[in-house]
Amino acid sequence: MSDTLDLFADPVELTVALVDVRSVSGEEAEIADLVERSLKAHAPHLEITRSGNAVLARTRLGRERRVVLAGHLDTVPINRNFPSRREGDVLHGCGTVDMKGGDAVMLAIAALSAEARHDLTFVFYDCEEIEAERNGLTRIEREAVEWLTGDLAIVCEPSNGTVEAGCQGTMRVEVRTRGKRAHTARAWMGENAIHGMGEALRRLEAYVPRQPEIDGCRYHEGLQAVKISGGVAGNVVPDEAVLTVNHRFAPDRSVEQAEQHLREVFEGFEVVVTDFSGGALPGLQAPAARELVEAAGGVPVAKLGWTDVARFAALGMPAVNFGPGDPTLAHTQEEHVQVQQITGCFDVLKRFLLA
Amino acid sequence: MSDTLDLFADPVELTVALVDVRSVSGEEAEIADLVERSLKAHAPHLEITRSGNAVLARTRLGRERRVVLAGHLDTVPINRNFPSRREGDVLHGCGTVDMKGGDAVMLAIAALSAEARHDLTFVFYDCEEIEAERNGLTRIEREAVEWLTGDLAIVCEPSNGTVEAGCQGTMRVEVRTRGKRAHTARAWMGENAIHGMGEALRRLEAYVPRQPEIDGCRYHEGLQAVKISGGVAGNVVPDEAVLTVNHRFAPDRSVEQAEQHLREVFEGFEVVVTDFSGGALPGLQAPAARELVEAAGGVPVAKLGWTDVARFAALGMPAVNFGPGDPTLAHTQEEHVQVQQITGCFDVLKRFLLA
Numbered sequence: 001m002s003d004t005l006d007l008f009a010d011p012v013e014l015t016v017a018l019v020d021v022r023s024v025s026g027e028e029a030e031i032a033d034l035v036e037r038s039l040k041a042h043a044p045h046l047e048i049t050r051s052g053n054a055v056l057a058r059t060r061l062g063r064e065r066r067v068v069l070a071g072h073l074d075t076v077p078i079n080r081n082f083p084s085r086r087e088g089d090v091l092h093g094c095g096t097v098d099m100k101g102g103d104a105v106m107l108a109i110a111a112l113s114a115e116a117r118h119d120l121t122f123v124f125y126d127c128e129e130i131e132a133e134r135n136g137l138t139r140i141e142r143e144a145v146e147w148l149t150g151d152l153a154i155v156c157e158p159s160n161g162t163v164e165a166g167c168q169g170t171m172r173v174e175v176r177t178r179g180k181r182a183h184t185a186r187a188w189m190g191e192n193a194i195h196g197m198g199e200a201l202r203r204l205e206a207y208v209p210r211q212p213e214i215d216g217c218r219y220h221e222g223l224q225a226v227k228i229s230g231g232v233a234g235n236v237v238p239d240e241a242v243l244t245v246n247h248r249f250a251p252d253r254s255v256e257q258a259e260q261h262l263r264e265v266f267e268g269f270e271v272v273v274t275d276f277s278g279g280a281l282p283g284l285q286a287p288a289a290r291e292l293v294e295a296a297g298g299v300p301v302a303k304l305g306w307t308d309v310a311r312f313a314a315l316g317m318p319a320v321n322f323g324p325g326d327p328t329l330a331h332t333q334e335e336h337v338q339v340q341q342i343t344g345c346f347d348v349l350k351r352f353l354l355a
Numbered sequence: 356m357s358d359t360l361d362l363f364a365d366p367v368e369l370t371v372a373l374v375d376v377r378s379v380s381g382e383e384a385e386i387a388d389l390v391e392r393s394l395k396a397h398a399p400h401l402e403i404t405r406s407g408n409a410v411l412a413r414t415r416l417g418r419e420r421r422v423v424l425a426g427h428l429d430t431v432p433i434n435r436n437f438p439s440r441r442e443g444d445v446l447h448g449c450g451t452v453d454m455k456g457g458d459a460v461m462l463a464i465a466a467l468s469a470e471a472r473h474d475l476t477f478v479f480y481d482c483e484e485i486e487a488e489r490n491g492l493t494r495i496e497r498e499a500v501e502w503l504t505g506d507l508a509i510v511c512e513p514s515n516g517t518v519e520a521g522c523q524g525t526m527r528v529e530v531r532t533r534g535k536r537a538h539t540a541r542a543w544m545g546e547n548a549i550h551g552m553g554e555a556l557r558r559l560e561a562y563v564p565r566q567p568e569i570d571g572c573r574y575h576e577g578l579q580a581v582k583i584s585g586g587v588a589g590n591v592v593p594d595e596a597v598l599t600v601n602h603r604f605a606p607d608r609s610v611e612q613a614e615q616h617l618r619e620v621f622e623g624f625e626v627v628v629t630d631f632s633g634g635a636l637p638g639l640q641a642p643a644a645r646e647l648v649e650a651a652g653g654v655p656v657a658k659l660g661w662t663d664v665a666r667f668a669a670l671g672m673p674a675v676n677f678g679p680g681d682p683t684l685a686h687t688q689e690e691h692v693q694v695q696q697i698t699g700c701f702d703v704l705k706r707f708l709l710a
Contacts, residue, residue, distance in 0.1 A: 235601060
């Protein structure tokens with residue numbers, strides 16, 4: 001491995017170089033050191049610092065607006081897909097999609113950012129693929145939030161090169177039924193809590209999810225049972241059953257409104273919220289966001305899953321996903337990216353930020 | 356503890372003596388020895404043998420019919436209810452109900468059986484309270500089935516002094532739904548197997564169990580969910596759910612008919628039978644059974660739970676439960692019996708067998 005990366009090289013070559021440095025979550029020291037050295041060598045106009053295994057860099061151009069670009073350096077565990085392997089226009093390997101292509105584009109933009117149209121902050125962070133408490137953004141937000149704030153955040157996670165705006169929220173609730181135990185030979189003396197769950201499943205089956213349009217983005221809500229359990233013994237009428245339901249809600253609803261909605265859906269049942277994360281409005285009316293969408297030349301789409309975009313949205317900024325690669329290939333053994341998506345994303349960000 | 360029991364004593368006193376010998380399942384040697392010695396001392400007219408910790412005794416009077424009386428000697432584990440404690444007409448302690456009152460009545464009848472109206476076989480057996488393979492009747496049936504056969508079997512388990520005829524069968528099935536996994540943020544790409552279980556629960560809720568009358572006994576069937584499970588992860592549309600259902604069926608249906616019925620109820624679902632035990636017809640039309648019902652002076656009732664009665668029924672004999680004590684107190688810490696029930700059962704069996 002070379003001492004520094006050539007940040008002026010083709011971003012596809014940069015992607016290869018990054019993929020070929022192992023960086024499973026928690027083991028990002030080597031790649032973070034490489035990124036830090038490379039930025040210091042090739043982008044001396046940047047202010048550069050470290051936060052653990054995260055590398056933070058920014059311009060100080062005095063522009064009216066600041067755009068934050070964020071990419072995690074870690075990958076899920078390697079699964080017989082290391083190092084990278086190129087076949088024609090396809091680059092295979094762990095991290096090719098999630099998300100060293102995005103990191104490479106960020107590094108290439110950083111190298112060219114001495115005269116950028118907006119001030120830029122680059123956040124290369126650690127531990128995105130594991131529990132939220134260890135996520136580098138959690139630590140940076142706590143210790144140095146000024147490195148995360150600006151007028152637009154672009155999380156360069158794979159989005160097939162499309163601007164994915166905002167994200168949906170998620171909430172899990174436990175719906176509980178209670179009954180009365182009895183021997184199944186004398187079932188009429190009891191009350192079956194599992195039978196009582198039939199009505200809750202009926203409501204789930206009949207549920208028609210909203211598909212609201214916000215800032216031109218179509219969201220698609222969901223209400224899905226993800227777990228059910230109940231039962232005491234093979235000859236006992238059960239006195240309790242628990243159904244866990246995951247609700248995905250469009251960002252025009254707050255966490256409180258989503259909870260209220262679930263309490264209405266399951267009226268008559270015990271409902272306990274077990275966890276939630278608010279969504280993020282697309283915020284595409286903000287000037288910098290409009291410029292990005294224009295540079296991408298396409299129609300933005302709604303982000304349906306929950307991503308770190310929501311962390312930036314919670315800081316009061318419009319935030320989008322934009323990066324190379326098909327997100328459905330992330331975390332798979334056959335992870336691979338079309339190299340044109342990498343250069344395509346690079347071109348869009350150049351038009352938006354450097355033109 | 357005395358060397359032998361006085362089998363001519365009040366059966367309530369005999370019950371006390373038996374309760375005060377610990378005999379948790381698997382530890383019946385002491386009580387079996389005591390029963391064997393006592394029978395040899397006080398009922399020399401009987402042929403007596405052992406099968407492990409079971410004691411077998413029978414008359415050889417050449418009567419037209421033979422009645423088999425069966426009682427297990429073991430108890431569930433002691434639970435701060437040993438030794439016995441008498442308060443007025445109530446005898447407290449582990450085994451007072453299940454079933455040393457019945458054993459005491461059997462011993463008292465055995466002592467008086469030298470001139471009985473029917474030939475009699477007494478089966479005092481071990482390990483009824485644990486897995487069927489260890490049940491003494493399983494061993495005796497395999498090794499010496501002639502000690503179990505006759506024209507009527509009376510299992511002296513607690514029945515509140517009422518003749519409980521036949522018993523219901525039991526069958527457990529697993530009802531399975533399958534779907535297709537997907538991320539809950541894109542739920543429409545999957546198919547939720549838990550939601551698919553709604554229809555099965557709907558059928559259970561709507562199910563009206565039969566209550567057939569057989570030989571004057573009213574049975575009461577049941578169809579109860581006893582377990583439900585499903586779920587992959589908190590953000591995954593689940594691709595499988597399993598519902599375990601316990602069916603209790605009246606003895607006018609065979610195991611095969613019960614299975615056919617369940618396949619009809621759950622038509623369209625995957626159904627797998629996991630275990631079953633056939634029921635037992637009351638057989639109260641048989642002459643010896645009619646005599647017993649007459650001696651008991653009452654109306655027989657259907658046995659709803661599954662008991663060892665079914666083992667005798669499977670041997671082709673009418674079989675009933677008849678014994679002192681409230682069966683709902685069995686296996687409880689506060690197990691206790693009204694002593695009048697013990698003497699009442701003794702009187703009925705005397706009228707039936709010795710008059």
